Amino acid sequence: MAKIRWPLVARRFHKWLALVVGVQVLAWSLTGFYMVAINISHIHGDHLVKTPAAQPFDLSQLVSPSQIVTAAPTASEISLTRRLNQAVWKAVSPDGPALFDAKTGEKLAPPNEAEIKRYAQALYTGDGDIISVRLLTKGLQETGGRKPPFWQVEFEGWNRPTLYLSAQTGELMAKRHFAWRGFDIAWMLHIMDYDERSDVNNLLLRTVTWLSFGMAVSGAWLLFWAFPRKRKKKKAVIKEQGV
Amino acid sequence: MSKFRLSPLMFRKIHKWVGLVLGLQFILWTLSGSMMALLDKDKVRTHGSHDMAAHGHVLPQGDYFDPAKLAEHGPVLGVNIVDLMGYPVYEVRTPRGVKLVDATDGTLVKVDPDTATYVAQMMLNAPVASVEPMARPNLETRDHSGPMWRVNFADEDNSTGYVSAQTGRFLELRNDYYRTWDFFWMLHNMDYANRASFNHPLIIFVAFGTLWLSITGFYLLFKSFNKNDFRWLRRRKKPVIRVIKEAA
Numbered sequence: 248m249a250k251i252r253w254p255l256v257a258r259r260f261h262k263w264l265a266l267v268v269g270v271q272v273l274a275w276s277l278t279g280f281y282m283v284a285i286n287i288s289h290i291h292g293d294h295l296v297k298t299p300a301a302q303p304f305d306l307s308q309l310v311s312p313s314q315i316v317t318a319a320p321t322a323s324e325i326s327l328t329r330r331l332n333q334a335v336w337k338a339v340s341p342d343g344p345a346l347f348d349a350k351t352g353e354k355l356a357p358p359n360e361a362e363i364k365r366y367a368q369a370l371y372t373g374d375g376d377i378i379s380v381r382l383l384t385k386g387l388q389e390t391g392g393r394k395p396p397f398w399q400v401e402f403e404g405w406n407r408p409t410l411y412l413s414a415q416t417g418e419l420m421a422k423r424h425f426a427w428r429g430f431d432i433a434w435m436l437h438i439m440d441y442d443e444r445s446d447v448n449n450l451l452l453r454t455v456t457w458l459s460f461g462m463a464v465s466g467a468w469l470l471f472w473a474f475p476r477k478r479k480k481k482k483a484v485i486k487e488q489g490v
Numbered sequence: 491m492s493k494f495r496l497s498p499l500m501f502r503k504i505h506k507w508v509g510l511v512l513g514l515q516f517i518l519w520t521l522s523g524s525m526m527a528l529l530d531k532d533k534v535r536t537h538g539s540h541d542m543a544a545h546g547h548v549l550p551q552g553d554y555f556d557p558a559k560l561a562e563h564g565p566v567l568g569v570n571i572v573d574l575m576g577y578p579v580y581e582v583r584t585p586r587g588v589k590l591v592d593a594t595d596g597t598l599v600k601v602d603p604d605t606a607t608y609v610a611q612m613m614l615n616a617p618v619a620s621v622e623p624m625a626r627p628n629l630e631t632r633d634h635s636g637p638m639w640r641v642n643f644a645d646e647d648n649s650t651g652y653v654s655a656q657t658g659r660f661l662e663l664r665n666d667y668y669r670t671w672d673f674f675w676m677l678h679n680m681d682y683a684n685r686a687s688f689n690h691p692l693i694i695f696v697a698f699g700t701l702w703l704s705i706t707g708f709y710l711l712f713k714s715f716n717k718n719d720f721r722w723l724r725r726r727k728k729p730v731i732r733v734i735k736e737a738a
Contacts, residue, residue, distance in 0.1 A: 262714045269711050275523075276704035280697045286689045301585070303565035312554040312571055312578075312593070323546030327557070327569040339546075438527075447531055456524035463517045466509055473506040 257468040264462035271439070271455050272462070278433035290430045292422035295408050296370045304334055310352035312336065318354060319345055330355075330417060331369060343394070343415050358417040360398075366417045367400040367410050375403030382414060388444070389423050389431065498713045505706040512699045515680070519700075522674035534671040536614075536649075536663040547573035554578065555596040563589045574599070574658045575608055581657050587636070588656045601658040606639035609660050610651030619644040623655065630664045630672075632686055 265272070288294075304327060315325055319338035326337050327349060334349035346355040358366065360380055367377065379401045386395050389409075396414040401407060406425035413420050435444040439452040509516075549571060560566055560582050568583040571593055578593035590599040603621040611618065622640045630650070631638060637655040647665035654661055672685060679688040680696065 262711070265707060265711055266715070269708050273704050273708045275519075276697070276701045279519075280694075280701050283688050283693045283697050287687075301567045303567060304569075306558045306561050306566055309557045311556065313552060316549050316551055316554070320548075320551070322549055323573065325549065325571040327566075447527060448529075449527075452527045453524070456520060456527050460517070460520040460524050463513070463520045467513050467517060470506065470510055470513065473510075 254469070254472045257465050257472075260465035261462060261469055264458055264465065268455055268459045268462055272459055274436045275459075278437045281433045282430060282437070285426055285430070290426050292408070292424050292427055295372055295422045295424060296410070296419060297372055299329070302329075308350050309334070310336075310347075310349065314352045315347050318347065318352070331366065337416065344413065344418075346416050357415050358412075363398045363400065363412055363417060366412060367398075367402075370410060370419055371402060371408070373402060373404060373408060375408070377401070378403050389428065390421055393420050498710065501706045501709050501713075504702060505710060508699055508703040508706070512696055512703060515696050516700055516703060518677050522677040525674040526671060526678065529667060529671045529674075533647075533665070533667040536665060536668070547576070549573055549578050552594075554593050555580070555591070559596060560591065563591070572659075575605060579658070590657055599658070601639065601653070601655050603639065605658055606641055606653040606655075609653045609658055610639075610641035610643075610663075613651055613660050613663055614643060614645075614649055616643045616645040616649065618642065624652075629685060630668075631662050632684065634661050 309327070312325055315336045315338055316322060319325075319340055321340040321342070322338040323341075324339045326339075328335055328337050330346060335355065336347040336349050336352075338345050338347065347353065348355060360382075364377055364380060367380075377400055379399075381399045382396060383390075383399050384396045386393060387399075390397070390411055393411070397420055398412040398414060398417075399409060400412065401409045404424075408424045409422070410419060411421040411423070412418065431444065435441060438444070438447050438449075439455065440446040440449050550573075554571075557569065557580070560569065560580060563582050564584040564586060566582055566584060570581040570583075571578055572581065573579075574590075579599055580589075580591040580593050582589040582591055590601065591597070592599050606621055607618050619642045621642070624638050624640050626636075627634050627638065628640075631652045634652070634654070638661060639653045639655055641651040641653060643649040643651065647667060648669075649663060649665040651663050652661040653659070676682060676685045679685065680693045681687045681690060
C-alpha cells in the first residue's frame with residue numbers, strides 16, 4: 248500500500264475548500280475590516296445631532312399626571328420631556344405616542360412640515376441645508392423595525408445625512424448617513440442574509456462558516472511543511488558526511 | 491541577486507508568513523463565527539429591556555401625587571411614570587441618580603428582593619432559587635448601570651433575571667445559550683476584558699493583517715489549480731489515466 252502523503256492531503260483539503268468558500272472569506276475579511284476600523288458611534292451618526300444638555304424642569308406649574316392618564320387611558324408610560332424648549336408630558340400607548348403641553352394639559356397636534364423642519368434643523372450639527380422633507384407611511388430598509396409613519400429629512404452633503412422624526416411627536420427616531428449605509432451592506436455580506444439582513448442562523452451561513460473553519464484548520468496544518476526545516480537538516484547531514 | 495517581483499512565489503510567502511503569525515486568530519474567527527451561526531438567536535436573545543414597553547401595564551386612573559413636590563429630591567432632569575407591581579411610580583431623574591417615588595402618596599419606594607422576584611417572574615415563569623444584590627453591573631449586564639438585583643431561576647437553561655435596584659425595571663434575562671454565545675462573541679471581537687467593543691487597536695491590526703491573508707489566498711486560488719484538477723468534471727465516462735506529479 249502506498250504511504251499517505253500528508254502534505255498533499257492537507258494541501259488538497261485547503262485548496263478545494265478555499266475554492267468553495269474563497270469569495271465569501273474575502274468578503275468576510277473586507278467587511279470585517281470595515282466594521283472594526285470605523286468607530287461604531289460614527290456609524291450610528293452620533294456626531295450628526297446635538298445632545299441636549301441636562302436641564303432641570305420647573306415643576307411648579309405642571310398639570311397633574313391624573314389629567315394625562317384620563318386623556319390617554321391606555322397609556323403604559325408617561326414621561327416629562329421637552330419639545331424644543333417646551334415642557335411636555337409624553338404618553339406612550341399601544342396606538343403610539345402622544346404629547347400634551349405640561350402646563351395646560353392640552354393635547355398637541357402632530358407637527359406639520361414646517362415644524363418638522365424646525366426640529367430637524369435644531370438637532371442637526373452640520374452646516375448643510377435641508378434638501379428634502381417627506382412624510383413616509385412605509386418603513387425603509389434603513390429605518391428597520393421603526394413603526395411608520397415618520398418624517399424623512401435629508402440634508403445637503405456627499406454623505407447624504409438623513410434624520411427620521413416621529414410623525415406623532417416630532418421626536419428623533421433614527422439618523423443615517425453614508426457610513427451607516429455602508430455598514431448595513433457590510434453586515435448583510437458578513438451574515439449572508441441578503442433579504443432581511445438580520446437572520447444570523449441561515450443555512451447558507453452555517454454551511455459556509457464550517458467549511459471555512461475546515462479551510463483554516465487545513466491551512467494551519469499545511470504550515471508544518473511550509474517552512475523548510477528539513478532541507479537545512481539534510482544540508483547539515485550532507486556537510487557532516489563531507490559530500 | 492534576484493529582483494523583488496510580485497510573483498506567485500511572493501504571494502505564497504506573504505500568505506504563509508501572515509498565516510503563521512495571525513492564523514490562530516483566523517481559525518478562531520471561523521470557529522466563533524460558526525458557533526454563533528449555529529446557536530439559535532431566539533434562545534440566545536431572550537426578552538430584555540427592549541420589550542418591556544410593549545409588555546407595560548396600563549397606568550391606573552385617579553389622583554396622582556403632585557409633581558411639584560418632587561422638587562424635594564433635588565433638581566429634576568426628567569420624570570417617568572410607570573406601573574410597578576400594580577401601582578404607579580415616579581422615576582425621578584436627578585443629578586445624583588434616580589429616585590423611585592410612589593405616584594399616589596409620594597413616599598420613597600425601595601426595590602426589595604420580593605419586588606425584584608415579582609418583576610423577574612413577569613418575564614420568565616419559573617421557580618426562583620435565589621436573589622442576590624449587586625452594587626454594579628457584571629459582564630452579563632454591561633449595557634446597564636447602577637445597582638441591581640440578580641434573580642437566579644431554577645430552570646433547565648440556568649436563567650438569570652436582572653432587575654434594577656433603582657427603578658425596579660427589568661434589565662436582562664440571561665441563560666446558558668447566551669453565555670455560550672457571549673464566549674464566542676468575545677473570541678470574535680477580541681475584547682477579552684469587556685466583550686463590548688469591536689473598535690480597538692488590536693482587532694483593527696489583526697483584521698488588517700488578515701486582509702492580506704485573504705487577498706493573497708484568493709489570488710493563489712488562480713495559481714493553484716490546473717486543467718488536470720477539473721478533469722473529473724469533463725470526462726466522467728471514459729477511464730482516465732492520471733499522471734500524478736509530485737511537487738518538487
